[in-house]
Amino acid sequence: MTGFLLILRRDLMIAWRRPADVGNAVAFFVLVVVLFPLGMGPDRALLAAAGPGVIWVAALLSALLSLETVLRPDYDDGSLEQMAVSSRPFLPLVLGKIVSHWVQSGLPIVLLCPVLAVMYFLPADAIGAMILSLLLGTPTLSLVGSIGVALTLGARKGGTLLAVLILPLYVPVLVIGTLMVAAGAEGASYTAHGLMLGALLALAIGFAPLATAAGLRLSIGR
Amino acid sequence: MLTVRGLTCERNERVLFRDLNVELAAGGLLRIRGPNGSGKTTLLRILCGLFEDFTGEVEWADDTRFVFAGHRPGVNGALSAAENLAFLVGLAGDATGSRVVDQALAAVGLAGYEDTPASALSEGQRKRVNLARLAFVSPRAPVANRASIGGDDAAGPDVWVLDEPLASLDADGVHWVERQIGAHLDAGGAVLFTSHQDLQGRLPSQTLDLGL
Numbered sequence: 478m479t480g481f482l483l484i485l486r487r488d489l490m491i492a493w494r495r496p497a498d499v500g501n502a503v504a505f506f507v508l509v510v511v512l513f514p515l516g517m518g519p520d521r522a523l524l525a526a527a528g529p530g531v532i533w534v535a536a537l538l539s540a541l542l543s544l545e546t547v548l549r550p551d552y553d554d555g556s557l558e559q560m561a562v563s564s565r566p567f568l569p570l571v572l573g574k575i576v577s578h579w580v581q582s583g584l585p586i587v588l589l590c591p592v593l594a595v596m597y598f599l600p601a602d603a604i605g606a607m608i609l610s611l612l613l614g615t616p617t618l619s620l621v622g623s624i625g626v627a628l629t630l631g632a633r634k635g636g637t638l639l640a641v642l643i644l645p646l647y648v649p650v651l652v653i654g655t656l657m658v659a660a661g662a663e664g665a666s667y668t669a670h671g672l673m674l675g676a677l678l679a680l681a682i683g684f685a686p687l688a689t690a691a692g693l694r695l696s697i698g699r
Numbered sequence: 700m701l702t703v704r705g706l707t708c709e710r711n712e713r714v715l716f717r718d719l720n721v722e723l724a725a726g727g728l729l730r731i732r733g734p735n736g737s738g739k740t741t742l743l744r745i746l747c748g749l750f751e752d753f754t755g756e757v758e759w760a761d762d763t764r765f766v767f768a769g770h771r772p773g774v775n776g777a778l779s780a781a782e783n784l785a786f787l788v789g790l791a792g793d794a795t796g797s798r799v800v801d802q803a804l805a806a807v808g809l810a811g812y813e814d815t816p817a818s819a820l821s822e823g824q825r826k827r828v829n830l831a832r833l834a835f836v837s838p839r840a841p842v843a844n845r846a847s848i849g850g851d852d853a854a855g856p857d858v859w860v861l862d863e864p865l866a867s868l869d870a871d872g873v874h875w876v877e878r879q880i881g882a883h884l885d886a887g888g889a890v891l892f893t894s895h896q897d898l899q900g901r902l903p904s905q906t907l908d909l910g911l
Contacts, residue, residue: 483789487778494777494816555771556786562747562767563790564856698750 480565484573485580488547492581499581502543506586509535510593521598528597529607529658536586536611537647540618541640543582544626547574552630552696561697571690575623583615599662606661606670610654613674620678620685621646627692631699650677700725700763700858700889701746706755708741715741716909719755723858723889723905728880730903731893737910739893740770743862746891764856766791768864772829776818780809780828783817787832791856803834808871823867830864830872833879859883861892877901 478486492499513531514524551557551574560570590611594604625643629635657670703721707714715738723729731739744750746757747767759765774783785800801813807827817825859880865873877898880890884901 478789480790483786487775487782487786490782491775491777550775553771554775555769555773556775558749558769558771559767559773559787559790561749562765564764564792565790694751698744698752 479569480563481569481573481576483565484560484570485577488574488577489580492577498546499543502539502546502582503585503589505542506535506539507589507593509538511596514596524597525599525603525662528594528599529603529655529662531597532590532594532607533610533614533651533654533658536590536615537618537651539586540582540615540622541643541647544578544619544622544639544643545636547578547581548623548626548630548693557693558697561694567690567694568686571623571693572686575619575686575689578623579616579619583611583619586615587611599658600664602664603658603662606667607658609667609671610657610674613671613678614650614654617650617674617678617681618647620681620689621650623689624685624692627689627696630693630696650674653677700727700760701891702756702758702760703746704756704758706742706745706753706757708738708745708753710738710741710752719907721905721907723891725857725887725889726884727889727905728884728898728901728903729889729891729905729907730898731891731907731909732895733893733909739909740862742909743767743769743860743891743893747860759858763858764791765858765860766832766856767860767862768829768832769862770866772825774817774820774825774828776816779814779816780804780820780824781813783828784831787829788835791832803831804828806834807831807875823869823872826867827872830868830876833859833876833883857888859888859890859892861890863893863895865894865896874899 510532513527517523517527548557561567587608590607591604594607599607622643625639629639629642632638653670653673657667657674660667660670701721701723703719706719707717709715721729731742733739741750745753747765773787778786781797781800781804784804788800804810804813807830809824809827809831812820812824817828820828864876868876877900880898881901883890
């Protein structure tokens, strides 16, 4: 078995046994998205206008919330150390960690969003755009976020630092993602937005694992 | 297997060691001694490539594989003892069947705990899960010396780097680790360890005193 699959299989097994760890972040996403329309009242136009932004902000904060659960326990119990000294190349192991974060936190959001989007009176076109934008955007959130986690593992209360470090990098994904859904809602073409999200994802795939691996080595070697 | 030349490390504006030279050959047993805070763990981490803020040279011979057992056991509470051990062994790139893993766990006295979540194990038992990797001895060993585990298809690393392997183990555990180290050395492996206790029955071929 390759190192990548070894990590992915182990992490998903852990997530299966301890659903509360990462389920928290998904539950947070659902709660925010569900509570918002209740607070805003049943104004169709208002909800349809706010929907894309609310769903994307909730997805982004939920990713931020769950980022640490994938790397922090391994750092604390010494597994990360063992990965770093193992005879396997480190990079595929790190990539396994990042992908496992996406499968646990990004994928459920992509699957849940069509159901939740109904509460915002979004037209069918907008829902298609939303699924596509989240599918392209959430992996970027996992990739970029893992750099921040890798760098803040050494700090005991790294949560705030992580947010300050990572949120600015999340902003382009948030802006383009929201615009893409809005374009879908107006019946306009959203190909350009999709391509831009894809480009951001390609960039993140290229650089984030390298940066995360380097950051993890720094955090371990202290 | 391992050559260290002119190793100097400074941490928090304190020199831990200066101009350290070590030569570890097959069958060598190196004990690193010193009071708390003298840099024993840092030295081991440098040798394993986990800590890079030093000057000097650390050179592993080609194809030398090592296993590192540190203070933290690398055991996840959500996984069972067997799953944890299979993962640790898998990280080293060794394929293992569940039978071999169970045998290794039995060797460290964890028979019957294979499917117990590690969160229900004690500190010492988690340490044993980690040390069960030592049941897989050097691939160069003659079959008779390969302890009782695995037979031909079980191969382990050449050099064991052990940070306080005897800490938090009971008398039986200590005895088992000592026996495994003996078997590993006889098989042509090498061992580096830090400890505040002497190993019974085996004298280190070299001793390194830090913090003097």
